[in-house]
Amino acid sequence: MKVISYAGVVSRSSKNPEKIQLLEKFIQGVNAKGDTGVLHQSNDLQPCDVAVIQGWQHEKGKRAPHLRLREEVINNQLQNNKRVCVADANLFLYATSQNKPHHYLRYSFNGVFRNTGIYFDDNPDPNRWQQISKDLNISLRPLKNSGSEILICLQRDGGWSMQGQDIFDWTRKIVNNIRRFSDRNIIIRSHPGDKRAIHTYMPKIARHYYGDKTIKISVNQSLNYDLTNTYAVVNHNSSSIVGPIIMGYHAFITDYVTSQCADVSHVGFNNLENPKEFNRLTWLERISMCHWKFEELENGKMWEHIRKYC
Numbered sequence: 680m681k682v683i684s685y686a687g688v689v690s691r692s693s694k695n696p697e698k699i700q701l702l703e704k705f706i707q708g709v710n711a712k713g714d715t716g717v718l719h720q721s722n723d724l725q726p727c728d729v730a731v732i733q734g735w736q737h738e739k740g741k742r743a744p745h746l747r748l749r750e751e752v753i754n755n756q757l758q759n760n761k762r763v764c765v766a767d768a769n770l771f772l773y774a775t776s777q778n779k780p781h782h783y784l785r786y787s788f789n790g791v792f793r794n795t796g797i798y799f800d801d802n803p804d805p806n807r808w809q810q811i812s813k814d815l816n817i818s819l820r821p822l823k824n825s826g827s828e829i830l831i832c833l834q835r836d837g838g839w840s841m842q843g844q845d846i847f848d849w850t851r852k853i854v855n856n857i858r859r860f861s862d863r864n865i866i867i868r869s870h871p872g873d874k875r876a877i878h879t880y881m882p883k884i885a886r887h888y889y890g891d892k893t894i895k896i897s898v899n900q901s902l903n904y905d906l907t908n909t910y911a912v913v914n915h916n917s918s919s920i921v922g923p924i925i926m927g928y929h930a931f932i933t934d935y936v937t938s939q940c941a942d943v944s945h946v947g948f949n950n951l952e953n954p955k956e957f958n959r960l961t962w963l964e965r966i967s968m969c970h971w972k973f974e975e976l977e978n979g980k981m982w983e984h985i986r987k988y989c
Contacts, residue, residue, distance in 0.1 A: 680714045680989065682706065682982075683727040685752055687720070688734065690745045697782055698733045701766050701976065705731050708979035712986070722748050724755050728989060729762045735791045762788045762989055765796075770939060770966055773902065773922030774815045781814050781972040786981070788988060792937040799985050800968035807967040808960075814972070819959055820927040826910030828864045829857060829951075830928075832902075832919040835873045836880050840916055842934075846880050851887065853913060853933065854894065860951040868897040868905050870919070911951065920944070925963070929954040939966060 684702035693699075702718060709716030719725055722744065736749040756763040767785045769778055778784075787796035812818055831853060836846035854865060867884060869876035881896060888894040897905050902922065906912075909928055914920040916934035924930045930944040931951065938944065942965075943957040971981040 680709075680729070680986065681727045682709045682714060682716045682729045682731060683725045684716070684718045684731040685722075685748060686718055687722045687748045688732045688745050688752065690743065697778065697784075700973070701782070701784060702731060702733060704973050704976035705764075705766075705982070708976045708982045711977070711979035712982050714982070714986075724751060727761065729764055729788075730756050731764045731766070733766045735765050735767065757789065764788055764985070765791055767791050768918060769970065770918045770921045771811065771815055771817065771970065772918070774817045781974070783811065783815070783970045783972045785969050786971060786985065787969055788985070793939050793941060794936050797988055798966075798969040799988055800965045803961075803964040803968050805964050807970075808964045811967050811970060817925060819925055819963065822929070822956060823910070823927045826863075826908050826928075828866050828908045829861065829911050829913060830866045830868060830905055830909045830923075831913045832917070833867065833869050833873075833876075834915050834917045834919075835870050836875065840937075844915075847883055847887075849915065849933075850884055854888075856948050857913070857951065860948045862893070863910060865894045866897050866905055866909070867894065868899075868902075870917075871900070871902075911954070914938075914940075924959060 684706050686699060686702055689698045689702070706716035706718050730752050732749055732752055734749060736746060736753055753763050765787055767787065769783045769785055771783060772778060787798050790796035831850065833846060833850065834841055841849070850867060857865060869881050885896045899905050906923060906926070906928065911929040911931060912920050912923040913931045916932060916938035918939065920930050920932065920940050924940060924943055930940060931948060932938050932940060932944040932946060935941045935946045943959050943962045945954060975981045
């Protein structure tokens with residue numbers, strides 16, 4: 680089997696060495712298991728069984744060379760009924776500073792959504808979650824049924840995951856829906872990676888709820904600080920809700936189709952004051968099957984597992 684890692688899908692201006700390292704280590708593991716792996720430095724397409732890229736291509740119209748290459752690799756592999764393996768963000772990133780020292784990342788074939796990607800999780804091995812739990816020093820905590828606040832974790836405005844929804848309109852709609860079922864205080868937290876938030880939509884949201892003492896706008900860097908008096912966490916479909924779910928907070932999402940947390944989250948707010956209990960351990964064992972650390976890329980352990988899905 681032939682595997683090609685495309686180095687050109689990483690922007691030349693990227694300051695994150697992890698992005699190119701994962702492509703290199705993936706190929707080391709492929710070769711360690713007796714298959715043919717090549718780190719391809721040029722931007723021309725190569726015939727292969729599996730093409731490996733860092734990051735998916737969601738937003739059309741961005742013509743930077745590395746984004747064009749991602750799109751071309753994806754289209755070429757899918758049109759030829761071959762696999763494209765994408766490395767995406769670690770769902771457990773809340774528990775590790777800059778994803779070090781293990782560099783766990785999430786891998787999938789042919790897509791990065793719950794309903795489009797192949798996540799190698801049809802037969803979960805409980806040992807994987809146990810290993811991740813130990814490596815990252817995280818554990819499944821009991822459900823919390825106290826707290827006076829509901830935390831809304833926003834996503835990037837204009838990001839692909841919001842599927843075209845305006846972040847201000849989404850926030851207003853969610854607050855109105857919450858108020859139909861609960862009078863608890865609400866905290867609205869911007870996405871920590873959205874540098875435009877403080878200058879664009881967050882002031883607009885703050886003005887809209889000015890004078891309403893039951894609604895606060897978070898200015899805290901730390902998610903844990905905002906969780907201090909939290910009862911439930913609300914989110915559209917991003918990974919920001921993974922940590923709170925593991926820590927025992929009730930979860931409510933508005934995108935059941937693509938969210939990686941759909942199996943352990945409420946959809947809608949009918950049960951806001953009478954939440955269900957989900958099987959979070961089964962969910963953790965499942966999502967652990969697509970998370971692999973650098974050591975496992977290098978020695979081929981990951982490739983040995985996902986190769987069965989080619």
